[in-house]
Amino acid sequence: MRKKKLVAALLAASMVAGLMVGCGSEGGSTEKDDSSKKEDKADKADKDEAKDDEKDEEKDDAEDKSDDSADAGDGSVYFLNFKPEVSETWENIAKMYTDETGVPVKVVTAASGMYEQTLKSEIAKKDAPTLFQINGPVGYQNWKDYCLDLSGTDLYSWLSDKSLAISSGDGVYGIPYVVEGYGIIYNEEIMEKYFALDGAKATSMAEINNFDKLKEVVEDMTAKKGDLGIDGVFASTSFSPGEDWRWQTHLMNVPIYYEYKDAGVQDESEITFSYNPNFKNIFDLYINNSCTEPAMLGSKTVEDSMSEFALGKVAMVQNGNWGWGQVSGVEGNTVKEDKVKFLPIYTGVSGEEKQGLCTGTENFFCVNAESSEADQKATIAFVEWLFNSDAGKNAVTNDLGFIAPFTTFGEGEGPTDPLAKEVTRYLSDSSLTSVSWNFTTFPSQTFKDNYGYALLDYATGQKDWDTVVSETIEDWKTEKAAIAE
Template sequence: YCYDFTGTEILGELTSDNYALKDGDAVLGIAYVVESYGLIVNKTLLQKAGYTVEDIQSFADLKKVAEDITARKAELGFAAFTSAGMDGSSDWRFKTHLANLPIYFEYQADNIGTTKAIKGTYLDNYKAIFDLYINNSTCEPSALAGKTGDDSRNEFLAGEAVFYQNGSWEYSQLTGENAFADEDLAMIPIYIGVGDEAKQGLCTGTENYWCINKDAKPEDIQATLDFITWCVTSETGTKAMAEDMGFVIPFKNAQESENLFVRQDAEYLAAGKVPVSWNFPTMPSENWKNELGSALTSYAAGMGSWDDVVKAFVDGWASEYALLG
């Protein structure tokens, strides 16, 4: 039922083709709001450890810095990473957001946009970044099952860790009175040691798209196209989207955001960095995420093996898709 946006003015206004929802060559949806996630950095603590964000341009760099901070944790007074909490308020950061990276890179390598049978090509890299998180943290891996999203944020706010995996939506929670100033913070990509890391951007995407019913009257389709194009090109429209609705829109004429992390994503794009797209809609089910989360929790606690994680990821993916028919 979706109208094909190919050749429309609004499609040409997107800042990246990654924000066009495609089925083959057809463009069936246009993202109208985007968010980014990555590693939020306390630049002050990083500098105290003897580094800057410019020193971290790859997984190898991140590993070197994190393990050095851990080796000097008693001396420095802080850890590398906040707790990778696997409580329900926090586990989505790892069973969904972190899991997105090996999925993204597999899709890129195989030139696909979805699959009913994930191969797990980059699960060794997924293990490497998860191990880095849990072994260079504010707490022991065995304690992560009970750690919450608030715990992780509060550790970061208290200056207990340098890195905090989260997104642009956290900006208001981390800044303002008795919190950080913009100059204290940065967001860097989540490197996992795959692809051209020098060109990797933040994980930027959406689950929110404009679609048009292709069976509507031609004049209604055109009126809809005119309206949504006006929303993202005119001063009044873009101001309403940014200020009244609070949206960060992925269009060339977007109003500049006050959110530091949003501005940094724009800087990455301007520098030619390639955003890691969100592939959450291709994950087979919530049950798949939950089973993966359980396997990760058991692994972190030393009660399960990484093979169990791989099984949940690969075999669970296939079995959940099989249930969909």
């Protein structure tokens, strides 16, 4: 009996002790910074690596706050970053801004492909992001309750092309902060080798300005791939789970762009997919002249494709200017920096000789309409500093490597990597028309996924093209209807 009592007492004691420890640590942090504590706890799971830096930062922030609170009820900035590859850069920028102005800036980065999920949970919290991003009109539909009207800001007035912004009625709710471009990246060295061969179908890249010529050249190159020392003309058309966005999103943009253009609209609740033969043209060319057999595409990733290109095994790969990092980062890569160039995606549409790269953005800054006014002001000030001050502009171009769509950036203030330079070159060529990014109006991720699945089935010969087309049209309709509700 005595023993039992002792055990019970011990258990009770340890339980109480446990409670006290729990309370103690919480109490401690409450004193420091109440709001950041909650954030910190929730983020712990997914943001393990950034944790340490963040803690330090937050300590700084807390100190700053107490300093500032004397002169004004200054707000703070909380930015939920979309691009994991530049998360450290954003944190440095935040630190820089805090050092300069004393306004605390907190940066949290969502894991790759998890932005919507992270935003959904973060924005429901008391200390919600003041600055976040949406991916276009569809994203705006989903987040419109949280988007502040930015039409009166300097930031909007600096925008070089006002039509890029997301507006609804008189209000402007999303402002693009980076322009990107994609097309067919080619290795000029291999192309020159081909042009030097006897019986080459073209003598320079300038001749390839439509689909027919491209097809002729590509098929001839495939026939002579032994002489050229390549495994195929195009890199693998990657279809591993989650690796099919270059086709279901980016390539699909081209036929949709022409469809919208013909109809003179920006968005459609139902598509006719009338340019589907053009999509099939280029898609067939990709899969039939690739280094990988169509049946094996289901196991390939974007990284596989980019390294095939980097190692000189293939001459072309469809991707955007962000792909340079992947190419240059491959161990033993053989492509030379000045030999990496862009070719527009030709699909056999009449008049495509004048077509440029697909340029646009799916990164729009939004200011949280639900945050306090002080926070909103601080957030706008931060963004304006970023795109107008010398330090901010320098960070944007050189550290983040962004092509910023603002008039505050003068000549020569663009990033220096070869693909970004190519994008700028195409943009400044007034004889060419860029293909805008209409995939931001694609109804949902599910639509894109379904289309990607259908394309894979088509590539492996399990679905005929007509079925793919009719399913896609049907799917667009259902998914669009779901958002409209």
